[in-house]
Amino acid sequence: MVKKDDTMYIGEALIGDGDELAHVDLLIGSKDGPVGNAFANGLSQLSVGHTPLLSVIRPNLITKPATIIIPKVTVGDLDDASKIFGPAQTAVGRAVADAVEEGIIPKDKAEEWVINASVLLYEKDRGTHAIMGFKAIKLYEPPYLQVALDLDNLDVMERIIKQLPNRERILLEAGTPLVKKFGVGVVGKIRELAPSGFIIADLKTLDVGRVEVKMAADETADAIAISGLGTIESIEKAIHECQKQGIYSILDMMNVDDFSGKLEQINPEFMPNIVLLHRNVDLESKLRAEGKNLDDVSAWGNIKEIKDITGGLVAVAGGVTPEKAEEAFDKGADIIIGGRYIIGSGDPRRAAEDFLAHMPVDPNHMRVVMEDDEQI
Numbered sequence: 622m623v624k625k626d627d628t629m630y631i632g633e634a635l636i637g638d639g640d641e642l643a644h645v646d647l648l649i650g651s652k653d654g655p656v657g658n659a660f661a662n663g664l665s666q667l668s669v670g671h672t673p674l675l676s677v678i679r680p681n682l683i684t685k686p687a688t689i690i691i692p693k694v695t696v697g698d699l700d701d702a703s704k705i706f707g708p709a710q711t712a713v714g715r716a717v718a719d720a721v722e723e724g725i726i727p728k729d730k731a732e733e734w735v736i737n738a739s740v741l742l743y744e745k746d747r748g749t750h751a752i753m754g755f756k757a758i759k760l761y762e763p764p765y766l767q768v769a770l771d772l773d774n775l776d777v778m779e780r781i782i783k784q785l786p787n788r789e790r791i792l793l794e795a796g797t798p799l800v801k802k803f804g805v806g807v808v809g810k811i812r813e814l815a816p817s818g819f820i821i822a823d824l825k826t827l828d829v830g831r832v833e834v835k836m837a838a839d840e841t842a843d844a845i846a847i848s849g850l851g852t853i854e855s856i857e858k859a860i861h862e863c864q865k866q867g868i869y870s871i872l873d874m875m876n877v878d879d880f881s882g883k884l885e886q887i888n889p890e891f892m893p894n895i896v897l898l899h900r901n902v903d904l905e906s907k908l909r910a911e912g913k914n915l916d917d918v919s920a921w922g923n924i925k926e927i928k929d930i931t932g933g934l935v936a937v938a939g940g941v942t943p944e945k946a947e948e949a950f951d952k953g954a955d956i957i958i959g960g961r962y963i964i965g966s967g968d969p970r971r972a973a974e975d976f977l978a979h980m981p982v983d984p985n986h987m988r989v990v991m992e993d994d995e996q997i
Contacts, residue, residue, distance in 0.1 A: 626651035648737040660735040676714045684717040688736040713738045758819045762984040763955035766976045771796035782814045784969045789983035794821040808840035819843045827851045830859025844869035849877040857891040871895040884930045892931045900939030924953040943975040
């Protein structure tokens with residue numbers, strides 16, 4: 622006789638305020654226990670205005686554990702329905718997928734449990750947020766070209782963005798001059814011009830990182846740059862807030878003398894997603910004079926060593942031209958940052974395409990071709 626599993630967890634959370642208020646109640650448990658019964662009843666016993674729906678990562682791909690979303694308030698019209706079937710469903714789907722990925726929900730229980738709020742990790746972060754109006758992008762297939770919009774003029778910014786190729790491999794950076802002159806709200810202005818873009822707020826955060834990260838996230842930034850010159854405590858707090866907000870943390874190593882030494886002081890739980898290295902024209906000569914092995918050393922430092930420490934991505938900046946892109950990629954760079962070469966060009970599209978010519982086609986372009994062959 623098989624013993625019935627009555628596992629059940631109950632949870633509640635309230636966060637935000639005003640229009641950004643979110644309130645969630647959860648039942649998590651076994652399919653053959655009380656939570657499983659409630660799950661089945663929720664799908665089969667419908668009530669007007671409270672029609673439940675299954676959480677999906679994308680159409681035809683439900684989360685695992687299987688998750689049912691039941692509206693807490695009465696859905697009275699299509700506007701209400703769009704909020705449930707749009708941002709609510711996307712947020713719940715991503716939360717469940719993240720919980721499994723991070724080990725909060727044991728992977729071996731993904732098929733046994735249900736939630737009354739799975740995982741194909743490759744797809745989980747690619748849903749569309751119906752209210753915020755942009756695709757949540759993960760940098761899962763480098764390389765990428767980051768266009769640094771180091772400008773002080775919104776009209777010029779708009780002109781350049783509109784001229785850039787519509788490519789998934791292009792990341793848009795709200796440069797420090799833009800942020801200083803127009804505030805972090807400039808990220809929202811870039812979002813209006815590029816609804817599905819990956820937008821980086823180059824705040825070079827040194828202190829009060831939690832506040833600045835939250836501000837950038839509220840403006841729909843996908844990533845925020847944190848200064849590597851900050852204290853370890855400040856860096857860890859800022860990165861932790863990025864993790865909570867679900868955005869990328871970029872640790873900018875400008876003027877940091879010992880990249881590896883700084884990173885090794887950081888708690889492994891709070892390693893940055895991306896380390897940004899700046900070109901050092903004297904580095905190679907210095908290391909050669911010290912008799913160091915230069916096989917893994919680039920003009921931006923030892924990219925392989927940085928990756929071994931963080932397990933994340935590496936971006937390189939500082940006089941990067943299309944000709945130097947190959948060197949950066951050969952040494953392991955995932956992101957190259959193009960600044961003056963692009964924004965100072967009379968033809969930003971052509972300048973960006975000069976870099977893109979050194980990169981593969983966009984991941985989603987290939988995905989459309991190969992989706993029917995995807996392994997389940």
